[in-house]
Amino acid sequence: MIFKGRVWLLLREGKLIDDIDTDMIFHNKYLAITDIAEMGQYTFDNLEGYKDFAKKAQPGDIVITGQNFGSGSSRQHAVDCFVALKTVCVAAQSFGAIYKRNAINSGFPILTIKQIDLSKVKSGDIVEMDSEAGTIKKDSSDIGKLEPLSTVQKDILKAGNVFEYAKTL
Amino acid sequence: MGKTLVEKILAAHADEDVTAGKIVWIRIDVRSARDFGGANVVKNFRKYYPGEKVEDLEKTFFTFDCNVPANTIPYANNQQICRNYAKEQGIKLYDVDAGIGSHVMIEEGIGYPGSTVVGTDSHLNIMGAVGAFGQGMGDQDIAFVFKTGKTWFEIPGSIVVNIKGYLPETCSAKDLTLFITGKLGTKTALGKAIEFRGPAIDRLDLAGRITLASMATEMGAIIGLVVPNKEVLDHFGQKEALLPDEDAVYEKTIDLDISNLKPQIAKPPKPDAVVDVESLGGPEIHSVFIGSCTNGTYEDMVKVASIMKGRKVKPGIVATLVPATMKVWKRLLKEGHISTFIESGFVVSNPGCGGCASGQIGMTGEGQVHVSTSNRNFAGKQGAGATYLASPETAAASAILGRIATLQEVE
Numbered sequence: 001m002i003f004k005g006r007v008w009l010l011l012r013e014g015k016l017i018d019d020i021d022t023d024m025i026f027h028n029k030y031l032a033i034t035d036i037a038e039m040g041q042y043t044f045d046n047l048e049g050y051k052d053f054a055k056k057a058q059p060g061d062i063v064i065t066g067q068n069f070g071s072g073s074s075r076q077h078a079v080d081c082f083v084a085l086k087t088v089c090v091a092a093q094s095f096g097a098i099y100k101r102n103a104i105n106s107g108f109p110i111l112t113i114k115q116i117d118l119s120k121v122k123s124g125d126i127v128e129m130d131s132e133a134g135t136i137k138k139d140s141s142d143i144g145k146l147e148p149l150s151t152v153q154k155d156i157l158k159a160g161n162v163f164e165y166a167k168t169l
Numbered sequence: 170m171g172k173t174l175v176e177k178i179l180a181a182h183a184d185e186d187v188t189a190g191k192i193v194w195i196r197i198d199v200r201s202a203r204d205f206g207g208a209n210v211v212k213n214f215r216k217y218y219p220g221e222k223v224e225d226l227e228k229t230f231f232t233f234d235c236n237v238p239a240n241t242i243p244y245a246n247n248q249q250i251c252r253n254y255a256k257e258q259g260i261k262l263y264d265v266d267a268g269i270g271s272h273v274m275i276e277e278g279i280g281y282p283g284s285t286v287v288g289t290d291s292h293l294n295i296m297g298a299v300g301a302f303g304q305g306m307g308d309q310d311i312a313f314v315f316k317t318g319k320t321w322f323e324i325p326g327s328i329v330v331n332i333k334g335y336l337p338e339t340c341s342a343k344d345l346t347l348f349i350t351g352k353l354g355t356k357t358a359l360g361k362a363i364e365f366r367g368p369a370i371d372r373l374d375l376a377g378r379i380t381l382a383s384m385a386t387e388m389g390a391i392i393g394l395v396v397p398n399k400e401v402l403d404h405f406g407q408k409e410a411l412l413p414d415e416d417a418v419y420e421k422t423i424d425l426d427i428s429n430l431k432p433q434i435a436k437p438p439k440p441d442a443v444v445d446v447e448s449l450g451g452p453e454i455h456s457v458f459i460g461s462c463t464n465g466t467y468e469d470m471v472k473v474a475s476i477m478k479g480r481k482v483k484p485g486i487v488a489t490l491v492p493a494t495m496k497v498w499k500r501l502l503k504e505g506h507i508s509t510f511i512e513s514g515f516v517v518s519n520p521g522c523g524g525c526a527s528g529q530i531g532m533t534g535e536g537q538v539h540v541s542t543s544n545r546n547f548a549g550k551q552g553a554g555a556t557y558l559a560s561p562e563t564a565a566a567s568a569i570l571g572r573i574a575t576l577q578e579v580e
Contacts, residue, residue: 019355019439021547022291028526028550031235032243034209046549068355068389072547074291076209076307097360097391098291102307152192152321162313163217 001149001157003109003129005062005088007121010050016066016093016118020047025070025078039077040084059086062127064113066092070099079103091129091136091146104153105162116144171414173327174394175362178302178411182285189326189418199279199286200228200314203270205235205526206289208247209308211254214315223258224318230279231255231262232270232288236529237521239265268494268520269462271295271303275379276496281405282397287314292462292544294392297363298375298382299401300410302392325362325391326420332367334428339577341472342377343464343542343560345369346384347433351443352425359389361420364396364413369427375401376468383463384544387440432575434540435558438548446563446575454538455554456487456531457568458524459561464542465493465520467500469561474506476565476576482514483571489530490515491523514568524551540567 010017024047026039033039044053063082069092070078079102082090089109103110111129116136120143121127128137129146136144149157159165172180173189180187182196200223202210214223223229231251239245248265255262267273271280271293280286282300286293289311296303304322306314314320330353336345349365363385373381378395385393397410432446459473470492482488490510492498498520501507510517516530523530525543533539533554542564546556559567562576569579 021545023545023547023550031205032241032247034212034247048548068359071355071389072291072386072545074206074289074305074307076206076309079307094356094359096389098305098307100360101310105307105309105313150192150323152323162309163213166313166317 001131003062003089003111003131004126005060006058007062007064007123007125007127008053008057009118009121009123010063010065012049016064018066019068019071020065021072022070022075022078022099023072026075026081028073031075031077033077036080036084039081043081043085054085057085057087060088061085062088062129063090064116065090067094069095071096074098076102076106079106079108083108089129104156107157107161109157112147114145114147170418171416173362173417173419174300174364174396174411174413175302175325175327175392177413178283178285179322179324181283187324189324192321192323194319195285195322196319197287197314198228198284199230199274200311200318201230201232201270201274201286201288202251202311203235203289204233204237204244204248204251206308206311207231207251210289210311210315211250213309213312217312218316221316223260223315226259228318229260229315231260232267232273233263233265234267234269234521235526237265237519240529266495266519268497269465269522271462272465272493275299276494278405282401282407283411287311287320292383292386294385295379295383295462297385297392297394298378299405300394300397304392325360327362327364328358329364329366329419329422331422331424332365332369333424333426335369335372336427337430339575340430340432341560341562342373342380344430344433345427346381347435347443347558348427348430349425350384350388350435350441351433353388353423354441355387355389357423361390363388363390363393365393370395371398374468375404376466379466380463384440387544432560432563434563434573435546437546437555437557440545440558446559446573449573451572451574452538453572454486454540454567456533456537456539457564458489458530458539458541458543459564460491460493460524461522461543462493463544464561465491465497467497469542470497470501470506473561473565474509476562476579477513477515478509480513480569480579482568486568486571487531488515488568489518489524491518491530492520494520540564540573
């Protein structure tokens with residue numbers, strides 16, 4: 001699958017930010033919200049340096065971040081807020097375990113970055129990620145590599161979500 | 170090839186080979202949702218399975234603990250959605266009086282050694298304390314399990330954390346837990362199952378095991394497992410513990426020596442920023458919280474009561490305390506410990522996740538230095554202040570002295 005969009009690099013001191021937890025992605029004060037459409041506006045409003053993310057994000061954006069993205073709580077909101085913003089995908093160097101499941105089951109694409117050359121990309125650039133080929137490209141030149149998707153993730157993405165996927169079993 | 174403990178537990182719930190790295194469908198013994206996430210579970214269930222029943226009423230539960238009783242209208246609405254749905258389906262619901270769901274499940278024997286337990290609580294891997302597989306999940310995952318009774322897992326690889334030596338008398342299970350969290354950080358065990366071993370682990374009582382297992386989440390692990398000892402097996406009326414095979418394959422073994430351990434504390438805003446309490450030099454604090462799924466057991470509370478007996482919280486310090494469950498609360502009341510807390514200056518709340526969940530027993534303001542016995546001190550989690558994570562002993566001593574201190578500084 002191909003994921004193409006305008007990229008947000010979540011950086012601190014020139015490095016991709018590690019350990020962005022679910023309270024930074026979607027703070028616990030908004031947890032009573034159950035309507036996905038209302039969730040987008042609060043995305044990253046507790047992440048230092050990116051509190052205005054939701055205002056500036058556009059449909060079709062891609063988020064690139066560091067290790068252990070989405071650690072912490074089990075809240076689905078931390079995935080759904082990106083669905084609400086129509087974010088194409090989140091690509092991180094690794095994900096928190098629950099976050100990974102939540103994203104996979106809801107059919108929201110998350111990609112694991114094996115390697116990326118930060119000197120060749122900046123926020124606002126258009127980037128293309130190919131989950132089959134494992135490539136990250138800007139202007140057709142390689143700027144990084146992706147881990148392959150697991151079979152279950154591919155199957156669920158194809159079906160739409162875990163509920164639809166279960167019907168195919 | 171032998172199996173690790175997590176592989177053995179999961180293999181007993183699968184119809185195919187269970188080996189690290191494989192994706193396997195697992196039968197789930199206990200399916201639960203809280204007031205947090207619960208309303209969305211109901212919403213998903215109704216959307217994808219309109220008019221249908223949950224797979225097994227005996228295995229399905231609601232546990233309210235996050236915002237109890239609800240102090241916002243949206244939470245109250247969500248709880249009522251769960252109550253109505255539970256009634257409609259005939260699902261057992263532990264309401265706002267019951268306490269922390271995971272603790273209730275252990276108390277009541279709902280989750281037991283060798284079982285598989287899922288729910289909308291990211292600390293549900295606390296079940297590792299009793300040698301069970303527990304996992305926190307999002308609301309879609311749980312709606313799916315309510316209906317099907319199973320889910321897929323990518324079987325985690327395992328690492329062994331081998332503890333050498335015994336805990337010094339000045340340290341408790343929380344000091345051990347923080348020490349391990351500091352050593353592992355958030356990446357060593359990311360996505361792995363941990364098996365905690367060593368004579369000091371064998372000796373931990375159930376309360377201590379709960380403290381240790383509760384922070385596997387902060388270690389980034391899928392779960393931290395402890396093989397049940399006799400006390401744990403007796404609690405559940407079991408005779409034998411499930412053991413890993415001797416020839417099981419582990420990704421690595423980490424040896425940690427605790428013979429010279431000193432009381433530990435995690436500095437804000439990271440649970441793994443762990444140092445010796447004494448190295449901080451006793452900075453002034455403004456508030457203390459004792460409770461949570463990490464340190465809300467009867468044993469934790471009694472330790473605090475014995476420290477506070479005849480002593481006072483320093484004037485000006487806000488000290489709050491929340492026992493984990495109503496059963497614990499009642500026992501503390503009967504034995505006179507609740508009056509000890511109140512006489513010494515603590516604000517005591519009804520059981521639940523107070524202190525972690527937003528606003529249930531107060532938040533911190535800007536510049537406020539807070540000592541908590543909970544498991545997370547991420548920025549903004551408990552408010553605008555700075556939260557340190559410590560043992561109940563350190564928290565109580567800090568409340569008495571008005572600065573971060575070990576129990577030895579009080580005694």
